[in-house]
Amino acid sequence: MADDAKLRLDLRLVPADDRPPDPAVLDDLVRLIRQGVATSPPQAPRVSDPAAGFRGPDDDQARPLRDLDSKVKHRIEQAEADAKAAVAKRAEVAAQPDGPQRLADQALTAAGRVVSAVQRAALRGVAVRVPDPPDPTG
Amino acid sequence: MLSLETVRTAALAAQPWSRLDELVRAELSAGRKVREIAAEFAGMLDDVWDTPGLSEDGHDAFGDTLDKLTGNCRSADCYTDPPTLPTHEEVAGLPRWARVAFAARCARRVLPLYAVGRPDAGRVTAGQVRHAVELAEESAARADARSIPGEDYIRSGSLAYSADDPADEAAHNASQAAAYAAADAADNEQPERAFYGMNYADDAARRTADISPHVRRDFDYLTRLAGWQRWADEDPVPPDVFGPLWPEGLPAGWPADPDLPAYAELPFVMTVRDGASDRTAEDEAANLFNALNAYYIARTGDRLTLDGYKALVAAL
Numbered sequence: 001m002a003d004d005a006k007l008r009l010d011l012r013l014v015p016a017d018d019r020p021p022d023p024a025v026l027d028d029l030v031r032l033i034r035q036g037v038a039t040s041p042p043q044a045p046r047v048s049d050p051a052a053g054f055r056g057p058d059d060d061q062a063r064p065l066r067d068l069d070s071k072v073k074h075r076i077e078q079a080e081a082d083a084k085a086a087v088a089k090r091a092e093v094a095a096q097p098d099g100p101q102r103l104a105d106q107a108l109t110a111a112g113r114v115v116s117a118v119q120r121a122a123l124r125g126v127a128v129r130v131p132d133p134p135d136p137t138g
Numbered sequence: 139m140l141s142l143e144t145v146r147t148a149a150l151a152a153q154p155w156s157r158l159d160e161l162v163r164a165e166l167s168a169g170r171k172v173r174e175i176a177a178e179f180a181g182m183l184d185d186v187w188d189t190p191g192l193s194e195d196g197h198d199a200f201g202d203t204l205d206k207l208t209g210n211c212r213s214a215d216c217y218t219d220p221p222t223l224p225t226h227e228e229v230a231g232l233p234r235w236a237r238v239a240f241a242a243r244c245a246r247r248v249l250p251l252y253a254v255g256r257p258d259a260g261r262v263t264a265g266q267v268r269h270a271v272e273l274a275e276e277s278a279a280r281a282d283a284r285s286i287p288g289e290d291y292i293r294s295g296s297l298a299y300s301a302d303d304p305a306d307e308a309a310h311n312a313s314q315a316a317a318y319a320a321a322d323a324a325d326n327e328q329p330e331r332a333f334y335g336m337n338y339a340d341d342a343a344r345r346t347a348d349i350s351p352h353v354r355r356d357f358d359y360l361t362r363l364a365g366w367q368r369w370a371d372e373d374p375v376p377p378d379v380f381g382p383l384w385p386e387g388l389p390a391g392w393p394a395d396p397d398l399p400a401y402a403e404l405p406f407v408m409t410v411r412d413g414a415s416d417r418t419a420e421d422e423a424a425n426l427f428n429a430l431n432a433y434y435i436a437r438t439g440d441r442l443t444l445d446g447y448k449a450l451v452a453a454l
Contacts, residue, residue, distance in 0.1 A: 028381075117430075
């Protein structure tokens with residue numbers, strides 16, 4: 001038996017600093033999210049969309065939702081600041097003689113973390129999904 | 139066999155740890171086992187340490203390398219034998235639809251090699267080969283045995299190939315991998331089909347890259363998943379359980395997927411169960427963002443930023 005969702009968050013990530021997107025890596029991220037969903041523990045609560053769908057908050061809901069929005073964005077801003085250090089660290093690793101192998105190992109570990117993050121969210125009652133892919137013909 | 143002279147030269151080098159590591163990895167790549175190399179190193183221990191002019195670093199590097207060969211180190215640092223393809227018994231031991239999903243996965247991995255080897259298609263097009271793989275994947279995802287239309291056509295239509303043309307031979311093997319994956323989804327279950335398909339996929343890739351570590355990783359992961367989720371023969375297995383084909387990036391020289399979706403951004407949706415707290419929603423959004431960003435950084439050296447955010451509540 002699935003529980004109805006009370007809240008829906010739509011997020012969109014793009015490369016920072018106007019860097020060009022890497023479609024292959026973005027596709028991998030989509031697949032990792034789907035892998036996390038497909039392999040979530042059987043005991044994870046199922047979350048279904050409410051029959052009437054979702055809408056913008058009314059007056060009573062607006063303030064607490066603004067509080068949540070503010071907190072989520074603040075946490076992500078903090079994470080983005082930390083990510084700058086990760087970018088610099090990666091550049092150092094890439095410059096090492098064994099850089100390619102170490103980066104490949106790091107990518108594999110990071111892939112596992114995405115799957116685990118989706119599974120963890122599922123266990124805590126937060127379902128993650130990705131919309132259908134764009135047309136490959138553009 | 140490693141000669142004493144070769145090992146001494148590495149130990150006397152300016153970067154003895156790196157040189158000795160290269161020696162060991164070259165031996166492993168040539169198919170030798172860790173225990174064989176360890177026995178050789180152990181046998182020349184006294185001779186290497188008595189090498190005239192050996193520095194303290196060279197002395198320590200040899201000792202550290204021997205430790206990594208004999209398992210006397212952190213598990214992550216120890217040398218291990220290169221992965222091998224699953225055996226016939228191992229593949230046959232998978233639950234029914236996990237086996238079909240595995241065969242389809244092996245075939246999908248080498249699909250791009252078909253179009254490269256046979257750009258003019260001939261009797262069997264790249265689209266037909268891909269369709270066979272997709273039908274095998276769907277069959278496993280629905281736990282629904284079916285006859286894949288054209289499976290025999292694909293198998294017979296691509297039997298002729300030019301042994302002098304490595305790309306054409308690879309294309310032939312890739313099509314056979316797809317045909318066997320499709321055959322494994324058919325009504326008349328024969329477990330060896332998945333094993334044959336896996337080997338055809340390995341043969342298809344052979345001149346471009348060694349895919350056996352990836353195939354082994356898929357198989358071991360599927361086996362763990364089957365045990366964890368207690369799959370029986372009637373349980374469906376969708377292709378999504380495997381994730382990306384190349385999470386570390388494409389091997390050198392491997393053709394890109396021509397059907398890659400044209401992603402320029404990463405949209406995703408999080409729905410929060412009634413009863414879960416706002417703090418939970420906040421924590422999971424931040425945790426997922428961190429994980430997504432870490433992977434993107436690891437692969438590209440660039441980071442992701444939040445470009446769009448919208449919160450909606452359940453309509454009543």
